[in-house]
Amino acid sequence: xxxxxxxxxxxxxxxxxxxxxxxxxxxxxxxxxxxxxxxxxxxxxxxxxxxxxxxxxxxxxxxxxxxxxxxxxxxxxxxxxxxxxxxxxxxxxxxxxxxxxxxxxxxxxxxxxxxxxxxxxxxxxxxxxxxxxxxxxxxxxxxxxxxxxxxxxxxxxxxxxxxxxxxxxxxxxxxxxxxxxxxxxxxxxxxxxxxxxxxxxxxxxxxxxxxxxxxxxxxxxxxxxxxxxxxxxxxxxxxxxxxxxxxxxxxxxxxxxxxxxxxxxxxxxxxxxxx
Amino acid sequence: xxxxxxxxxxxxxxxxxxxxxxxxxxxxxxxxxxxxxxxxxxxxxxxxxxxxxxxxxxxxxxxxxxxxxxxxxxxxxxxxxxxxxxxxxxxxxxxxxxxxxxxxxxxxxxxxxxxxxxxxxxxxxxxxxxxxxxxxxxxxxxxxxxxxxxxxxxxxxxxxxxxxxxxxxxxxxxxxxxxxxxxxxxxxxxxxxxxxxxxxxxxxxxxxxxxxxxxxxxxxxxxxxxxxxxxxxxxxxxxxxxxxxxxxxxxxxxxxxxxxxxxxxxxxxxxxxxxxxxx
Numbered sequence: 119x120x121x122x123x124x125x126x127x128x129x130x131x132x133x134x135x136x137x138x139x140x141x142x143x144x145x146x147x148x149x150x151x152x153x154x155x156x157x158x159x160x161x162x163x164x165x166x167x168x169x170x171x172x173x174x175x176x177x178x179x180x181x182x183x184x185x186x187x188x189x190x191x192x193x194x195x196x197x198x199x200x201x202x203x204x205x206x207x208x209x210x211x212x213x214x215x216x217x218x219x220x221x222x223x224x225x226x227x228x229x230x231x232x233x234x235x236x237x238x239x240x241x242x243x244x245x246x247x248x249x250x251x252x253x254x255x256x257x258x259x260x261x262x263x264x265x266x267x268x269x270x271x272x273x274x275x276x277x278x279x280x281x282x283x284x285x286x287x288x289x290x291x292x293x294x295x296x297x298x299x300x301x302x303x304x305x306x307x308x309x310x311x312x313x314x315x316x317x318x319x320x321x322x323x324x325x326x327x328x329x330x331x332x333x334x335x336x337x338x339x340x341x342x343x344x345x346x347x348x349x350x351x352x353x354x355x356x357x358x359x360x361x362x363x364x365x366x367x368x369x370x371x372x373x374x375x376x377x378x379x380x381x382x383x384x385x386x387x388x389x390x391x392x393x
Numbered sequence: 394x395x396x397x398x399x400x401x402x403x404x405x406x407x408x409x410x411x412x413x414x415x416x417x418x419x420x421x422x423x424x425x426x427x428x429x430x431x432x433x434x435x436x437x438x439x440x441x442x443x444x445x446x447x448x449x450x451x452x453x454x455x456x457x458x459x460x461x462x463x464x465x466x467x468x469x470x471x472x473x474x475x476x477x478x479x480x481x482x483x484x485x486x487x488x489x490x491x492x493x494x495x496x497x498x499x500x501x502x503x504x505x506x507x508x509x510x511x512x513x514x515x516x517x518x519x520x521x522x523x524x525x526x527x528x529x530x531x532x533x534x535x536x537x538x539x540x541x542x543x544x545x546x547x548x549x550x551x552x553x554x555x556x557x558x559x560x561x562x563x564x565x566x567x568x569x570x571x572x573x574x575x576x577x578x579x580x581x582x583x584x585x586x587x588x589x590x591x592x593x594x595x596x597x598x599x600x601x602x603x604x605x606x607x608x609x610x611x612x613x614x615x616x617x618x619x620x621x622x623x624x625x626x627x628x629x630x631x632x633x634x635x636x637x638x639x640x641x642x643x644x645x646x647x648x649x650x651x652x653x654x655x656x657x658x659x660x661x662x663x664x665x666x667x668x669x670x671x672x
Contacts, residue, residue, distance in 0.1 A: 126495065126496065126499035127496075127499045127500045127502075127503045128471050128475065128496050128497075128499070128500045131474075132470075132471035132474050132475060133467055133468075133470075133471050133500070135467065135470075140474075140477055140478075140481075143474055143478070144478065144481070147478070148478070148482075151478075151481065151482055208649075208650065209647075226481065227481065230477050230480070230481045233477070234473065234474075234477045236649070237448070237449055237450075237473050237477075238470055238473055240443075240445070240651075241649065242648070242649045276647070278647055278648055281647075363647040364645075364647075365647075
Protein backbone atom coordinates (compact mmCIF):
# COMPACT_ATOMS: atom_id res chain seq x y z
CA UNK A 119 0.00 0.00 0.00
CA UNK A 120 1.14 3.50 -0.70
CA UNK A 121 1.09 6.01 2.10
CA UNK A 122 0.97 9.79 2.16
CA UNK A 123 -1.52 12.50 1.45
CA UNK A 124 -2.95 10.92 -1.69
CA UNK A 125 -3.05 7.32 -0.47
CA UNK A 126 -6.81 7.01 -0.94
CA UNK A 127 -6.81 8.55 -4.38
CA UNK A 128 -7.85 6.38 -7.32
CA UNK A 129 -4.64 5.09 -8.93
CA UNK A 130 -3.61 6.47 -12.30
CA UNK A 131 -4.76 3.32 -14.13
CA UNK A 132 -8.37 4.15 -13.21
CA UNK A 133 -8.17 7.62 -14.69
CA UNK A 134 -6.22 6.74 -17.81
CA UNK A 135 -8.11 7.01 -21.06
CA UNK A 136 -8.24 4.37 -23.72
CA UNK A 137 -9.34 0.83 -23.20
CA UNK A 138 -12.95 -0.14 -22.62
CA UNK A 139 -11.87 -3.68 -21.85
CA UNK A 140 -12.15 -4.78 -18.25
CA UNK A 141 -9.64 -7.59 -18.80
CA UNK A 142 -7.04 -5.14 -20.12
CA UNK A 143 -7.64 -2.87 -17.13
CA UNK A 144 -7.30 -5.71 -14.62
CA UNK A 145 -4.23 -7.00 -16.47
CA UNK A 146 -2.57 -3.59 -16.16
CA UNK A 147 -3.71 -2.75 -12.65
CA UNK A 148 -3.97 -6.00 -10.67
CA UNK A 149 -2.91 -8.90 -12.89
CA UNK A 150 -3.05 -11.39 -10.03
CA UNK A 151 -6.85 -11.30 -10.30
CA UNK A 152 -6.86 -12.72 -13.83
CA UNK A 153 -7.49 -16.46 -13.99
CA UNK A 154 -4.78 -16.91 -16.62
CA UNK A 155 -1.99 -15.03 -14.86
CA UNK A 156 -1.17 -17.56 -12.20
CA UNK A 157 2.31 -19.05 -12.20
CA UNK A 158 2.28 -22.84 -11.97
CA UNK A 159 5.26 -25.00 -11.05
CA UNK A 160 6.91 -26.10 -14.27
CA UNK A 161 6.37 -29.62 -15.53
CA UNK A 162 3.78 -30.64 -12.96
CA UNK A 163 0.23 -31.62 -13.67
CA UNK A 164 -2.56 -31.84 -11.19
CA UNK A 165 -6.01 -33.23 -10.92
CA UNK A 166 -8.88 -30.80 -10.55
CA UNK A 167 -12.62 -31.12 -11.14
CA UNK A 168 -13.60 -31.25 -14.80
CA UNK A 169 -16.83 -30.17 -16.38
CA UNK A 170 -18.07 -32.30 -19.21
CA UNK A 171 -20.63 -32.08 -21.99
CA UNK A 172 -22.21 -28.95 -23.51
CA UNK A 173 -24.48 -28.99 -26.57
CA UNK A 174 -25.89 -26.18 -28.68
CA UNK A 175 -28.67 -26.45 -31.24
CA UNK A 176 -29.92 -23.62 -33.44
CA UNK A 177 -33.61 -23.15 -34.09
CA UNK A 178 -35.64 -20.80 -36.22
CA UNK A 179 -34.90 -17.47 -34.53
CA UNK A 180 -32.25 -18.37 -32.00
CA UNK A 181 -30.10 -20.98 -30.38
CA UNK A 182 -30.43 -23.37 -27.44
CA UNK A 183 -27.50 -24.26 -25.19
CA UNK A 184 -27.66 -27.10 -22.70
CA UNK A 185 -25.20 -28.75 -20.36
CA UNK A 186 -25.22 -31.72 -18.03
CA UNK A 187 -24.65 -31.09 -14.34
CA UNK A 188 -21.75 -33.38 -13.51
CA UNK A 189 -18.16 -32.47 -12.62
CA UNK A 190 -15.66 -35.30 -12.33
CA UNK A 191 -12.24 -35.65 -10.76
CA UNK A 192 -10.52 -38.76 -12.05
CA UNK A 193 -12.96 -41.60 -11.50
CA UNK A 194 -14.92 -39.70 -8.87
CA UNK A 195 -17.94 -37.48 -9.26
CA UNK A 196 -16.81 -34.16 -7.82
CA UNK A 197 -20.15 -32.42 -8.09
CA UNK A 198 -23.51 -33.58 -9.36
CA UNK A 199 -25.47 -30.37 -9.63
CA UNK A 200 -22.98 -27.92 -11.04
CA UNK A 201 -24.14 -25.28 -13.53
CA UNK A 202 -22.03 -25.14 -16.67
CA UNK A 203 -24.14 -22.95 -18.91
CA UNK A 204 -24.14 -19.24 -18.12
CA UNK A 205 -25.61 -16.11 -19.62
CA UNK A 206 -22.71 -14.03 -20.94
CA UNK A 207 -24.94 -11.01 -21.24
CA UNK A 208 -28.52 -10.40 -22.30
CA UNK A 209 -28.04 -12.01 -25.74
CA UNK A 210 -25.40 -14.66 -25.34
CA UNK A 211 -24.71 -17.84 -23.44
CA UNK A 212 -21.45 -19.55 -22.70
CA UNK A 213 -21.01 -23.18 -21.76
CA UNK A 214 -17.80 -24.59 -20.34
CA UNK A 215 -15.95 -27.87 -20.54
CA UNK A 216 -12.58 -28.48 -18.96
CA UNK A 217 -11.06 -27.49 -15.62
CA UNK A 218 -14.10 -26.25 -13.73
CA UNK A 219 -12.44 -23.81 -11.32
CA UNK A 220 -10.66 -21.85 -14.02
CA UNK A 221 -13.60 -22.08 -16.41
CA UNK A 222 -16.03 -20.58 -13.92
CA UNK A 223 -13.64 -17.78 -13.10
CA UNK A 224 -13.21 -17.17 -16.81
CA UNK A 225 -16.97 -16.94 -17.33
CA UNK A 226 -17.24 -14.49 -14.44
CA UNK A 227 -14.55 -12.34 -16.02
CA UNK A 228 -16.27 -12.61 -19.40
CA UNK A 229 -19.60 -11.47 -17.93
CA UNK A 230 -17.97 -8.43 -16.33
CA UNK A 231 -16.05 -7.74 -19.54
CA UNK A 232 -19.27 -7.51 -21.57
CA UNK A 233 -21.12 -5.40 -19.02
CA UNK A 234 -18.10 -3.13 -18.54
CA UNK A 235 -17.89 -2.49 -22.28
CA UNK A 236 -21.61 -1.78 -22.37
CA UNK A 237 -21.38 0.77 -19.56
CA UNK A 238 -18.27 2.54 -20.82
CA UNK A 239 -19.13 2.63 -24.50
CA UNK A 240 -22.88 2.94 -24.09
CA UNK A 241 -23.51 0.24 -26.67
CA UNK A 242 -23.54 -3.55 -26.95
CA UNK A 243 -20.60 -5.43 -28.46
CA UNK A 244 -21.41 -7.23 -31.71
CA UNK A 245 -21.79 -11.00 -31.39
CA UNK A 246 -18.49 -11.55 -33.18
CA UNK A 247 -16.87 -8.99 -30.91
CA UNK A 248 -18.00 -10.97 -27.89
CA UNK A 249 -16.79 -14.24 -29.44
CA UNK A 250 -13.38 -12.65 -30.10
CA UNK A 251 -13.09 -11.32 -26.54
CA UNK A 252 -13.70 -14.85 -25.27
CA UNK A 253 -11.07 -16.16 -27.71
CA UNK A 254 -8.45 -13.79 -26.34
CA UNK A 255 -9.19 -14.99 -22.80
CA UNK A 256 -8.73 -18.63 -23.84
CA UNK A 257 -5.53 -17.69 -25.65
CA UNK A 258 -4.17 -16.12 -22.47
CA UNK A 259 -4.85 -19.41 -20.69
CA UNK A 260 -2.61 -21.45 -23.02
CA UNK A 261 0.21 -21.79 -20.51
CA UNK A 262 -2.13 -23.33 -17.98
CA UNK A 263 -3.74 -25.51 -20.64
CA UNK A 264 -0.34 -26.99 -21.43
CA UNK A 265 -0.07 -28.06 -17.82
CA UNK A 266 -3.37 -29.82 -17.90
CA UNK A 267 -5.68 -27.00 -16.82
CA UNK A 268 -7.42 -26.49 -20.14
CA UNK A 269 -10.72 -24.70 -20.62
CA UNK A 270 -12.77 -25.19 -23.78
CA UNK A 271 -15.91 -23.08 -23.92
CA UNK A 272 -18.75 -23.06 -26.37
CA UNK A 273 -20.31 -19.72 -27.14
CA UNK A 274 -23.75 -19.10 -28.60
CA UNK A 275 -25.73 -15.95 -29.02
CA UNK A 276 -28.43 -14.11 -30.84
CA UNK A 277 -27.04 -11.86 -33.56
CA UNK A 278 -29.02 -8.62 -33.37
CA UNK A 279 -28.00 -7.60 -36.90
CA UNK A 280 -28.60 -10.89 -38.68
CA UNK A 281 -31.52 -11.84 -36.42
CA UNK A 282 -30.37 -15.44 -36.04
CA UNK A 283 -28.72 -17.64 -33.45
CA UNK A 284 -25.03 -18.33 -34.02
CA UNK A 285 -22.55 -20.77 -32.47
CA UNK A 286 -18.81 -20.32 -31.92
CA UNK A 287 -16.46 -23.07 -30.81
CA UNK A 288 -12.89 -22.77 -29.51
CA UNK A 289 -9.75 -24.79 -29.18
CA UNK A 290 -7.23 -24.58 -26.32
CA UNK A 291 -5.01 -22.18 -28.27
CA UNK A 292 -7.84 -19.66 -28.51
CA UNK A 293 -8.84 -20.44 -32.08
CA UNK A 294 -12.43 -19.38 -32.65
CA UNK A 295 -14.56 -21.14 -35.26
CA UNK A 296 -18.11 -20.46 -36.25
CA UNK A 297 -20.21 -23.64 -36.29
CA UNK A 298 -23.44 -24.20 -38.15
CA UNK A 299 -26.69 -25.84 -37.06
CA UNK A 300 -25.40 -27.56 -33.92
CA UNK A 301 -22.25 -28.32 -32.00
CA UNK A 302 -21.00 -29.94 -28.81
CA UNK A 303 -17.87 -29.88 -26.65
CA UNK A 304 -16.60 -31.94 -23.74
CA UNK A 305 -15.95 -35.62 -23.08
CA UNK A 306 -19.41 -36.78 -24.18
CA UNK A 307 -19.45 -34.58 -27.27
CA UNK A 308 -18.79 -37.41 -29.73
CA UNK A 309 -22.00 -39.16 -28.76
CA UNK A 310 -23.97 -35.92 -28.49
CA UNK A 311 -22.84 -34.87 -31.94
CA UNK A 312 -23.98 -38.17 -33.40
CA UNK A 313 -27.37 -37.75 -31.82
CA UNK A 314 -27.78 -34.17 -32.99
CA UNK A 315 -26.77 -35.08 -36.53
CA UNK A 316 -29.69 -37.50 -36.69
CA UNK A 317 -32.26 -35.40 -34.85
CA UNK A 318 -31.61 -31.83 -35.98
CA UNK A 319 -33.48 -30.47 -38.97
CA UNK A 320 -33.92 -26.96 -40.35
CA UNK A 321 -36.85 -24.92 -39.05
CA UNK A 322 -36.97 -26.40 -35.55
CA UNK A 323 -39.00 -24.52 -32.95
CA UNK A 324 -37.41 -23.49 -29.63
CA UNK A 325 -39.15 -26.39 -27.85
CA UNK A 326 -38.04 -28.77 -30.58
CA UNK A 327 -34.45 -27.60 -30.17
CA UNK A 328 -34.67 -28.08 -26.38
CA UNK A 329 -35.82 -31.70 -26.94
CA UNK A 330 -32.97 -32.33 -29.38
CA UNK A 331 -30.47 -30.92 -26.85
CA UNK A 332 -31.86 -33.05 -24.01
CA UNK A 333 -31.83 -36.20 -26.22
CA UNK A 334 -28.23 -35.47 -27.20
CA UNK A 335 -27.19 -35.06 -23.57
CA UNK A 336 -28.98 -38.29 -22.71
CA UNK A 337 -27.02 -40.10 -25.41
CA UNK A 338 -23.79 -38.55 -24.17
CA UNK A 339 -24.50 -39.67 -20.60
CA UNK A 340 -25.42 -43.12 -21.89
CA UNK A 341 -21.95 -43.78 -23.27
CA UNK A 342 -19.64 -41.36 -21.44
CA UNK A 343 -19.09 -41.97 -17.74
CA UNK A 344 -18.12 -38.36 -17.10
CA UNK A 345 -21.41 -36.95 -18.36
CA UNK A 346 -24.31 -36.98 -15.94
CA UNK A 347 -27.73 -38.06 -17.14
CA UNK A 348 -30.94 -36.56 -15.78
CA UNK A 349 -31.25 -37.54 -12.11
CA UNK A 350 -34.94 -38.22 -11.53
CA UNK A 351 -34.50 -39.18 -7.87
CA UNK A 352 -32.70 -35.96 -6.94
CA UNK A 353 -34.59 -33.87 -9.49
CA UNK A 354 -31.44 -32.66 -11.18
CA UNK A 355 -32.13 -31.67 -14.77
CA UNK A 356 -29.73 -30.35 -17.38
CA UNK A 357 -29.22 -26.57 -17.54
CA UNK A 358 -30.98 -25.27 -20.65
CA UNK A 359 -30.71 -21.70 -21.95
CA UNK A 360 -32.78 -20.47 -24.88
CA UNK A 361 -31.25 -17.44 -26.62
CA UNK A 362 -33.52 -15.59 -29.00
CA UNK A 363 -34.72 -12.07 -29.71
CA UNK A 364 -36.13 -11.98 -26.18
CA UNK A 365 -32.66 -12.48 -24.72
CA UNK A 366 -31.36 -15.39 -22.68
CA UNK A 367 -34.12 -17.31 -20.92
CA UNK A 368 -33.25 -20.30 -18.76
CA UNK A 369 -35.84 -23.08 -18.78
CA UNK A 370 -37.36 -23.58 -15.35
CA UNK A 371 -37.07 -26.89 -13.48
CA UNK A 372 -40.76 -27.65 -14.04
CA UNK A 373 -40.52 -27.19 -17.81
CA UNK A 374 -37.38 -29.32 -17.88
CA UNK A 375 -38.96 -32.07 -15.84
CA UNK A 376 -41.71 -32.41 -18.43
CA UNK A 377 -39.20 -32.52 -21.31
CA UNK A 378 -36.89 -34.96 -19.54
CA UNK A 379 -39.70 -37.26 -18.44
CA UNK A 380 -40.98 -37.39 -22.02
CA UNK A 381 -37.49 -38.34 -23.24
CA UNK A 382 -37.16 -41.04 -20.57
CA UNK A 383 -40.65 -42.41 -21.25
CA UNK A 384 -39.94 -42.62 -24.99
CA UNK A 385 -36.82 -44.63 -24.23
CA UNK A 386 -38.56 -47.34 -22.20
CA UNK A 387 -37.88 -50.51 -24.18
CA UNK A 388 -36.30 -48.35 -26.87
CA UNK A 389 -32.87 -47.40 -25.48
CA UNK A 390 -31.74 -45.77 -28.72
CA UNK A 391 -34.33 -43.05 -28.24
CA UNK A 392 -35.99 -40.85 -30.86
CA UNK A 393 -34.86 -41.15 -34.45
CA UNK B 394 12.04 26.83 -13.82
CA UNK B 395 13.08 26.12 -10.29
CA UNK B 396 10.60 27.66 -7.89
CA UNK B 397 7.85 30.22 -7.71
CA UNK B 398 9.16 33.76 -8.02
CA UNK B 399 6.67 35.29 -5.58
CA UNK B 400 5.24 34.25 -2.28
CA UNK B 401 1.54 33.45 -2.49
CA UNK B 402 -0.21 32.63 0.74
CA UNK B 403 -1.84 29.18 0.82
CA UNK B 404 -5.16 30.81 1.58
CA UNK B 405 -4.97 32.97 -1.51
CA UNK B 406 -3.87 30.00 -3.62
CA UNK B 407 -6.80 27.83 -2.51
CA UNK B 408 -9.24 30.68 -2.90
CA UNK B 409 -8.06 31.33 -6.45
CA UNK B 410 -8.41 27.68 -7.32
CA UNK B 411 -11.85 27.45 -5.77
CA UNK B 412 -13.00 30.57 -7.65
CA UNK B 413 -11.64 29.15 -10.86
CA UNK B 414 -13.45 25.83 -10.39
CA UNK B 415 -16.68 27.51 -9.29
CA UNK B 416 -16.69 29.75 -12.34
CA UNK B 417 -16.27 26.78 -14.64
CA UNK B 418 -19.12 24.91 -12.98
CA UNK B 419 -21.46 27.90 -12.94
CA UNK B 420 -21.24 28.18 -16.73
CA UNK B 421 -22.93 24.79 -17.21
CA UNK B 422 -26.58 23.82 -17.17
CA UNK B 423 -27.96 22.24 -14.02
CA UNK B 424 -28.72 18.70 -12.93
CA UNK B 425 -31.32 17.70 -10.33
CA UNK B 426 -31.22 14.44 -8.42
CA UNK B 427 -34.25 13.64 -6.31
CA UNK B 428 -35.89 10.72 -4.58
CA UNK B 429 -39.35 9.46 -5.55
CA UNK B 430 -41.49 6.68 -4.09
CA UNK B 431 -39.82 3.85 -6.03
CA UNK B 432 -36.27 5.08 -6.39
CA UNK B 433 -34.04 8.00 -7.33
CA UNK B 434 -34.60 10.18 -10.39
CA UNK B 435 -31.98 12.17 -12.32
CA UNK B 436 -32.98 15.11 -14.49
CA UNK B 437 -30.45 17.07 -16.49
CA UNK B 438 -30.86 19.80 -19.01
CA UNK B 439 -28.85 18.26 -21.81
CA UNK B 440 -29.79 18.45 -25.47
CA UNK B 441 -27.18 15.83 -26.43
CA UNK B 442 -28.28 12.21 -26.87
CA UNK B 443 -24.74 10.87 -26.80
CA UNK B 444 -22.77 12.94 -24.28
CA UNK B 445 -24.42 11.98 -21.05
CA UNK B 446 -24.42 13.81 -17.74
CA UNK B 447 -26.11 10.92 -15.97
CA UNK B 448 -24.86 7.35 -16.23
CA UNK B 449 -24.90 3.90 -14.73
CA UNK B 450 -21.99 2.88 -12.51
CA UNK B 451 -23.19 -0.41 -11.09
CA UNK B 452 -26.30 -2.42 -10.22
CA UNK B 453 -27.75 0.11 -7.79
CA UNK B 454 -25.37 3.04 -8.25
CA UNK B 455 -25.53 5.94 -10.68
CA UNK B 456 -23.44 9.00 -11.39
CA UNK B 457 -24.49 12.53 -12.32
CA UNK B 458 -22.18 15.43 -13.05
CA UNK B 459 -21.95 19.04 -14.13
CA UNK B 460 -18.93 20.97 -15.31
CA UNK B 461 -16.27 20.07 -17.83
CA UNK B 462 -17.27 17.04 -19.87
CA UNK B 463 -13.80 15.55 -20.36
CA UNK B 464 -13.07 15.75 -16.65
CA UNK B 465 -16.25 14.16 -15.37
CA UNK B 466 -16.22 11.57 -18.15
CA UNK B 467 -12.79 10.59 -16.88
CA UNK B 468 -14.20 10.25 -13.37
CA UNK B 469 -17.18 8.27 -14.62
CA UNK B 470 -14.95 5.72 -16.37
CA UNK B 471 -12.80 5.49 -13.23
CA UNK B 472 -15.96 4.84 -11.21
CA UNK B 473 -17.11 2.05 -13.54
CA UNK B 474 -13.64 0.49 -13.30
CA UNK B 475 -13.63 0.84 -9.51
CA UNK B 476 -17.08 -0.74 -9.18
CA UNK B 477 -16.51 -3.56 -11.67
CA UNK B 478 -13.15 -4.47 -10.16
CA UNK B 479 -14.59 -4.49 -6.67
CA UNK B 480 -17.60 -6.53 -7.70
CA UNK B 481 -15.36 -8.97 -9.58
CA UNK B 482 -12.90 -9.52 -6.76
CA UNK B 483 -15.44 -9.53 -3.90
CA UNK B 484 -19.13 -9.79 -4.66
CA UNK B 485 -21.69 -7.64 -6.44
CA UNK B 486 -23.29 -6.71 -3.11
CA UNK B 487 -19.98 -5.34 -1.82
CA UNK B 488 -19.95 -2.41 -4.22
CA UNK B 489 -21.28 0.63 -2.34
CA UNK B 490 -21.82 4.27 -3.17
CA UNK B 491 -20.05 5.22 0.06
CA UNK B 492 -16.84 3.48 -1.02
CA UNK B 493 -16.98 5.09 -4.42
CA UNK B 494 -17.75 8.53 -2.97
CA UNK B 495 -14.70 8.22 -0.72
CA UNK B 496 -12.46 7.27 -3.63
CA UNK B 497 -13.78 10.23 -5.64
CA UNK B 498 -13.36 12.58 -2.67
CA UNK B 499 -9.72 11.57 -2.23
CA UNK B 500 -9.09 11.95 -5.94
CA UNK B 501 -10.75 15.36 -6.25
CA UNK B 502 -9.05 16.55 -3.05
CA UNK B 503 -5.61 15.53 -4.25
CA UNK B 504 -6.12 17.08 -7.65
CA UNK B 505 -7.37 20.28 -6.03
CA UNK B 506 -4.35 20.75 -3.79
CA UNK B 507 -1.55 19.21 -5.81
CA UNK B 508 -2.18 19.73 -9.48
CA UNK B 509 -1.87 22.92 -11.43
CA UNK B 510 -5.60 23.10 -12.15
CA UNK B 511 -8.52 21.74 -10.13
CA UNK B 512 -11.26 19.68 -11.79
CA UNK B 513 -14.12 21.97 -12.78
CA UNK B 514 -16.77 19.45 -11.83
CA UNK B 515 -19.39 18.70 -9.29
CA UNK B 516 -20.72 15.16 -9.05
CA UNK B 517 -23.38 13.11 -7.37
CA UNK B 518 -23.02 9.41 -6.56
CA UNK B 519 -26.37 7.88 -5.65
CA UNK B 520 -27.29 4.41 -4.52
CA UNK B 521 -30.84 3.15 -4.37
CA UNK B 522 -31.68 1.10 -1.27
CA UNK B 523 -34.45 -1.41 -0.68
CA UNK B 524 -36.50 1.33 1.00
CA UNK B 525 -36.47 5.10 0.57
CA UNK B 526 -34.76 5.44 3.97
CA UNK B 527 -31.82 3.43 2.71
CA UNK B 528 -31.27 5.57 -0.38
CA UNK B 529 -27.92 7.33 -0.37
CA UNK B 530 -27.06 10.48 -2.26
CA UNK B 531 -23.52 11.87 -2.01
CA UNK B 532 -22.59 15.20 -3.46
CA UNK B 533 -18.92 15.83 -4.20
CA UNK B 534 -17.46 19.18 -5.05
CA UNK B 535 -14.30 20.20 -6.94
CA UNK B 536 -12.18 20.34 -3.75
CA UNK B 537 -13.10 16.85 -2.58
CA UNK B 538 -15.70 17.81 0.03
CA UNK B 539 -18.43 15.24 0.42
CA UNK B 540 -21.95 15.87 1.63
CA UNK B 541 -24.45 13.16 2.44
CA UNK B 542 -27.70 14.60 1.10
CA UNK B 543 -31.22 13.64 2.10
CA UNK B 544 -33.82 13.43 -0.64
CA UNK B 545 -32.54 15.83 -3.29
CA UNK B 546 -29.55 17.68 -4.75
CA UNK B 547 -29.20 20.36 -7.40
CA UNK B 548 -25.88 21.13 -9.07
CA UNK B 549 -24.63 23.49 -11.75
CA UNK B 550 -25.10 27.11 -12.73
CA UNK B 551 -28.58 27.60 -11.28
CA UNK B 552 -28.18 25.25 -8.34
CA UNK B 553 -29.14 27.70 -5.59
CA UNK B 554 -32.63 28.76 -6.71
CA UNK B 555 -33.40 25.15 -7.65
CA UNK B 556 -32.27 23.92 -4.26
CA UNK B 557 -34.50 26.52 -2.60
CA UNK B 558 -37.44 25.35 -4.70
CA UNK B 559 -36.78 21.74 -3.81
CA UNK B 560 -36.55 22.58 -0.11
CA UNK B 561 -40.00 24.13 -0.27
CA UNK B 562 -41.76 21.63 -2.48
CA UNK B 563 -40.03 18.24 -2.38
CA UNK B 564 -41.43 15.67 -0.01
CA UNK B 565 -40.76 11.95 0.45
CA UNK B 566 -43.02 9.60 -1.49
CA UNK B 567 -43.61 11.72 -4.61
CA UNK B 568 -44.58 9.68 -7.65
CA UNK B 569 -42.08 9.60 -10.54
CA UNK B 570 -44.28 11.86 -12.65
CA UNK B 571 -44.61 14.44 -9.84
CA UNK B 572 -40.89 14.33 -9.11
CA UNK B 573 -39.96 14.80 -12.77
CA UNK B 574 -42.44 17.63 -13.27
CA UNK B 575 -41.11 19.40 -10.18
CA UNK B 576 -37.51 19.02 -11.33
CA UNK B 577 -38.28 20.20 -14.87
CA UNK B 578 -40.26 23.18 -13.65
CA UNK B 579 -37.38 24.27 -11.40
CA UNK B 580 -34.78 23.68 -14.12
CA UNK B 581 -36.82 25.80 -16.51
CA UNK B 582 -36.61 28.90 -14.34
CA UNK B 583 -33.94 31.05 -15.81
CA UNK B 584 -31.90 32.32 -12.85
CA UNK B 585 -30.79 35.47 -14.66
CA UNK B 586 -34.32 36.65 -15.41
CA UNK B 587 -35.77 35.37 -12.20
CA UNK B 588 -33.38 37.04 -9.78
CA UNK B 589 -35.21 38.94 -7.09
CA UNK B 590 -38.65 37.73 -8.07
CA UNK B 591 -40.34 35.26 -5.84
CA UNK B 592 -42.16 32.26 -7.26
CA UNK B 593 -41.97 33.69 -10.74
CA UNK B 594 -43.52 31.69 -13.54
CA UNK B 595 -41.20 29.46 -15.61
CA UNK B 596 -39.51 31.60 -18.18
CA UNK B 597 -38.84 28.72 -20.55
CA UNK B 598 -40.48 25.43 -21.42
CA UNK B 599 -38.13 22.46 -21.31
CA UNK B 600 -39.35 19.73 -23.62
CA UNK B 601 -38.34 16.08 -23.65
CA UNK B 602 -35.78 16.89 -26.35
CA UNK B 603 -33.73 19.10 -24.05
CA UNK B 604 -33.79 16.74 -21.11
CA UNK B 605 -31.79 13.76 -20.04
CA UNK B 606 -33.81 11.71 -17.57
CA UNK B 607 -32.88 8.48 -15.81
CA UNK B 608 -33.92 6.52 -12.74
CA UNK B 609 -32.55 4.00 -10.29
CA UNK B 610 -35.65 1.88 -9.81
CA UNK B 611 -35.48 0.01 -6.50
CA UNK B 612 -37.98 -2.61 -7.66
CA UNK B 613 -35.87 -3.93 -10.53
CA UNK B 614 -33.69 -6.97 -10.07
CA UNK B 615 -29.92 -6.47 -10.42
CA UNK B 616 -29.26 -3.52 -12.80
CA UNK B 617 -31.65 -0.84 -11.64
CA UNK B 618 -30.52 2.05 -13.86
CA UNK B 619 -32.76 2.96 -16.77
CA UNK B 620 -32.91 6.01 -18.97
CA UNK B 621 -36.35 7.34 -19.72
CA UNK B 622 -37.14 8.59 -23.18
CA UNK B 623 -39.57 8.56 -26.07
CA UNK B 624 -43.28 8.47 -25.42
CA UNK B 625 -42.83 7.49 -21.80
CA UNK B 626 -41.01 10.73 -20.94
CA UNK B 627 -43.65 12.83 -22.70
CA UNK B 628 -46.37 10.97 -20.81
CA UNK B 629 -44.67 11.40 -17.45
CA UNK B 630 -44.11 15.11 -17.99
CA UNK B 631 -47.61 15.82 -19.20
CA UNK B 632 -50.13 16.85 -16.56
CA UNK B 633 -53.03 15.37 -18.53
CA UNK B 634 -51.55 11.91 -19.01
CA UNK B 635 -52.34 9.48 -16.17
CA UNK B 636 -48.93 7.73 -16.43
CA UNK B 637 -47.16 8.30 -13.15
CA UNK B 638 -44.54 5.55 -12.99
CA UNK B 639 -41.99 3.75 -15.14
CA UNK B 640 -43.08 0.31 -16.35
CA UNK B 641 -41.60 -2.69 -14.57
CA UNK B 642 -40.59 -4.36 -17.84
CA UNK B 643 -38.08 -3.30 -20.45
CA UNK B 644 -39.00 -2.54 -24.06
CA UNK B 645 -39.67 -5.51 -26.30
CA UNK B 646 -37.46 -4.39 -29.20
CA UNK B 647 -34.33 -6.54 -29.36
CA UNK B 648 -31.20 -4.61 -28.53
CA UNK B 649 -29.78 -2.75 -25.60
CA UNK B 650 -32.37 -2.16 -22.91
CA UNK B 651 -30.98 0.86 -21.12
CA UNK B 652 -33.83 3.14 -22.14
CA UNK B 653 -37.49 2.79 -21.31
CA UNK B 654 -39.74 4.32 -23.93
CA UNK B 655 -42.99 2.73 -22.76
CA UNK B 656 -43.51 1.05 -26.15
CA UNK B 657 -44.45 -2.65 -26.13
CA UNK B 658 -42.95 -3.91 -22.89
CA UNK B 659 -41.46 -7.42 -22.85
CA UNK B 660 -42.87 -10.24 -20.77
CA UNK B 661 -39.66 -11.62 -19.34
CA UNK B 662 -36.34 -10.27 -18.26
CA UNK B 663 -33.36 -12.36 -17.34
CA UNK B 664 -30.60 -11.97 -14.90
CA UNK B 665 -27.12 -13.11 -15.90
CA UNK B 666 -25.93 -13.39 -12.34
CA UNK B 667 -28.65 -15.45 -10.74
CA UNK B 668 -28.99 -17.49 -13.94
CA UNK B 669 -32.75 -17.70 -13.72
CA UNK B 670 -35.68 -15.71 -15.01
CA UNK B 671 -36.92 -13.36 -12.34
CA UNK B 672 -40.05 -14.58 -10.63
